Amino acid sequence: MADLQDILYSIYREIQPRIGEGKVADYIPELAKVDPRQFGMAVLTVDGKIYCVGDADVAFSIQSISKVFTLTLALGKIGEGLWKRVGREPSGSAFNSIVQLEHEAGIPRNPFINAGAIAVTDVVMAGHEPREAIGELLRFVRYLADDESVTIDQTIARSETATGFRNFALANFMKSYRNIQHPVDHVLGVYFHQCALSMSCEQLAHAGLFLAARGSNPLTGHSVVSPKRARRINALMLMCGHYDGSGDFAYNVGLPGKSGVGGGILAVAPGIASIAVWSPGLNKVGNSLLGSVALELLAARTGWSIFGD
Ligand code: DON
DSSP: OOOHHHHHHHHHHHHGGGTTOSBOOOSSHHHHTSOSOOOEEEEEETTSOEEEEESTTSOEEOGGGHHHHHHHHHHHHHGGGGGGTSOOSOOOSOTTOOHHHHHTTTOOSOTTSHHHHHHHHHHHTTTSOHHHHHHHHHHHHHHHHTOTTOEEOHHHHHHHHHHOHHHHHHHHHHHHTTOOOSOHHHHHHHHHHHHTEEEOHHHHHHHTHHHHTTTBOTTTOOBOSOHHHHHHHHHHHHHHTTGGGHHHHHHHTOSOEEEOTTSEEEEEETTTEEEEEEOSOBOTTSSBHHHHHHHHHHHHHHTOOTTOO
């Protein structure tokens, strides 16, 4: 395999003429203002070497990638009991779809679609005021990234609070099935703040490293989850991390990954590296268009697909 930094440069060169492709998320007004002509990528290997290209140090809204961190927290709080509140199956439908919820009596398909993530947030809130739950999550992500400068973008949180009508519908619908325990506006207040976490590819690659390294961050020595739990979170990311694009992502990239409508993707090469990529233009299912292309090229050039090279 060629040098990793050379591989990243080759990907960047190949992507360059396409920068700006895709459509930024516009259902959250603040995200609609983001310049689509940006691309960054960071690869952090389990032995602590980091390789970056493009806008890898520019902070962006991680949006649904935060669902990986709240899932980790919720499993830490109530363990396998979480699976009474949310399923573990791919949804095959859009990230903000409501149709399955009625068929499945208010139990969302998985923790990564919006409904499932909102139920997970409700779990994380137990015993906390909303602001304390937001504080706990922020501290956790800073601990994972080993970086105290990670922040929450309050303007984006406010923008989504003002326009998150579908999420209010999902949460109210689940509450009617008693699958939301706290007041809906409190749960969504926390959920919108978690989605508004602002991180660069470099920070995100650090925060995801525990998933590539059997549950512990080899750089800090922090033990985050057991190897078994890390393996299971990776399994969920592989099956559900890209919504109704999860099959395509597994086919083309072959790595556990989680996307966000801010244009970021966190991907995990187990035992090898944590990878973060960001390009705001999205494909039709709401995943970063060039981020997916870049990860496909990376997997092809490194042979890192979990299904073999
Ligand atoms: O709840 C929402 O709609 C957004 N805060 C997050 C959605 C998202 O990132 C979906 N990812 N591709």
